[in-house]
Amino acid sequence: MNSAPPPQSAAPPVYDWEGFGFDTRQVHAGEYPDRNSGLRVPPIALSAGYLFDDFDDQVSRFDGSIHWRADEHAGHGEAGGFSPSEHAPIYSRQGNPTNWVAEERLASLEGGTVSVAVASGQAAISAALFALAQQGDHIVSTGSIYGGTRILFGRSFKRFGIEFDYVWDAENDAEWERAIRPDTKAIYTETIPNPRNDITDLRRIAEVAARYNLPVVVDNTVGTPALIRPFEHGCHIVVHSTTKFLTGHGAAVGGAVVDGGTFDWEAAERAGRSYPLVTQSSRPGVAPMLERFGRGAYARAVRESVVNDIGPTLSPFHGFLLHQGMETLSLRMERHVESSLRIATWLEEQPEVESVDYAGLPSNPLHGLAVRDYGADAAGRGRTGSVFGVTVRGGIDGARAFVNGLRVFSRMTGIGDTRSMVLHPLTSTHGTFAPEVNGRLGITPGLLRLSVGLESADDLIRDLRGALDAVRAL
Template sequence: MTGAAQPVYDWDGFGFETRQVHAGEYPDKNHGLRVPPIALSAGYLFEDFDDQVSRFDGSIHWKAEEHPGREDPAGFSPSERAAIYSRQGNPSNWVAEERLASLEGGVVSVAVSSGQAAISAALFALAQQGDHIVSTASIYGGTRILFGRSFKRFGIEFDFVWDADDDAEWERAIRPNTKAIYTETIPNPCNDVTDLRRIAEVAARYNLPLVVDNTVGTPALIRPFEHGANIVVHSATKFLTGHGAAVGGAIVDGGNFDWEAAERAGRSFPLITRSSRPGVASMLDRFGTGAYARATRESVVNDIGPTLSPLHGFLLHQGMETLSLRMERHVASSQRIAAWLEQQPEVESVDYAGLPSHPLHELALRDYGTAPGTSGAPGGQSGIARTGSVFGVTVRGGIAGARACVDGLRVFSRMTGIGDTRSMVLHPLTSTHGTFAPEITERLGITPGLLRLSVGLESADDLIRDLRGALDRVAAVS
């Protein structure tokens, strides 16, 4: 008689749908809990003096395979890392971190308190006072404000590239002190999808890490590392958690940037490639492909303290269990609603790259034209551009038309936020882009009649009826 098969805790090689349910989970040795518990503890006991030393020097705090040649002295499984203090890491958050890293195809993830914290920590690990970052122009309004206000106060400058296909514009923007290129997979509110492969080629040419916000795309629709990205950030508040009940963010290290080559080319990344103190090797020497994530966790997140609550970490890894199912419904409803809106006389335009009429539709078909199959590789649904569920619709009548539409909605929630099970509507010109100069909003396409829709999981028929009633009010004022 043979013993029972041992449970699986290494999910490499399993399909996307399996990994979104299981990756990162670990066995509960006390009570056999099937769902990883919420670890509500600020600190953690050390077994003895040497255990404390090993946790602080990192020898058992990180996965053994990420520092080859060093064995894990405690024999922990990948998800049973030794905690020090919940500001640096928490067992509930580790489940979410490992799950997201698996889904994105990265090596290590770092969970933080919000999407803005994720962007800030990701870039602070790369740039310091006197440095410079280049971003594509069409990004979330709050991110542009972050770059132009807080980063500016810290002495980090930004330039924006409007035409990512223009080599001359990149040439003008990138400087000797540039430390990263930043972009989004699907910018909101206008769904103007980004050509990641093109931007990755530019980043590689200049020895710069490419940082990509994949909040709207999610790894269920696109995985930026497969297109040449090096670092991915998320507002986990949105689609990853999915239910509007928690705030969080995450940074995923692709483990695919050549930091030594960048140094040789004159791009300095001291937190990663240089020793922090005498007698201690650099993060790159100690942690190899996970060096960037380790530097971000230890030298930025630990120092500044944007810690993710264990409760919200729990809600995050629970939310990811249904990610692909929810995104399938989000996208299907969005395609139907966008196509319907395009035919309505009260609508001037619909900014949804999934529509055949959209100027970026061919790019959308190339990068979003397939769905992850059970092997985790693209497969199925070819010919459909699955560009998420956040897009813009411009109604007639300018501000008056926008006000009439918003006030006429009953199912759509009037609120900020995206990626919820609930459908939401927002007027960008008077909210997320309310402080922008008129010439910037005009160039970004943020017009008086533009509304941002985030399509939820309600009945598409009900959402269309809701929009039809609101458009009737638009007709009355326009």
């Protein structure tokens, strides 16, 4: 009589997704086992506070030592470093188990070390820069950025005593020389500026930043890590309005800061650029963030010294919607780009259209850069996202007729949704800017911003044709 084979134990699940492909990581990275009920989808952790195991556990959570891992692989130099997977919550203003899933997933997709989730894209930009600059400091930005960000810089940051200068031609060394000062603390830019799709040469900006020992902060909201990953181009910090493509459905507001873990803070200090939240002790007897957290030091400074203090906390419900949305990011971006290229090409041929601002089109002066950094479709066109500008004939009257003639495109503010949207920048996002600023930005009366969604491209083209018929009838 044959004996029964010995029982086979199940292979352990994967929780370290390093080395797996992008599509796999966008589904799995950041997940953790739910030991209470075996839930396959990480649950929404609706708790303001968390229990400490004992007195010493409380101490280690507050001083951060529970996140320290003394092995060479994990961190900065030879001393070890921060382990983002070893979470130990204190209070949900600073971190939440549901949001950790989204944070680890985004850090993995961007190729960074640690991500910090916050309540909105504007909160992400603010937290990222407040961790670098303080009253009396200075930041340099490329000229073409989202209008709301320019308002943030010119209004709130100005009130806090942080000044900004703008570089319009990133290829011009003289402009950088003029703009960068001894008290400059960062260079800020966007991968795909909104609304005109006038993409940025990140490698060029990273070269300038290296020359001046400055970190580069990049808003990758429109590009997303599915299309471009700024860390691979020499940049150091990435911010997102996760409200847009990462979440993807327009139902939740959020933001995130991702630390690439590659900026040399010590070299910057030696060059005379001080970043006290990262390199100096925050209180007696506690080592600086850089010494304690290595390649995750900047992210820890964002979380502990900015987000925890000011409190732009991401709701765990919105964090749940974010990590759910990221599961399909690459699939959605393929559809967004495919439809956008088809629609932009079609619009360029219409007599009622004066111009189309899409860097992926062969007629665009940035087409070569688009193909280099974003790849090309089968027709050789660059894949620069799905937010771009179209200028119609007739100035503001033409713009009004166009917007009012649309039936499928939603007339609303926002981008990166499953739904296609249209907005008139001159009377909305750029309505407070001086005429000379809008002139340099190319914000004209006839310019419309399109965000192409996931509807049928045939249906969207029919809708656009109807709107252009209204323009022609003027």
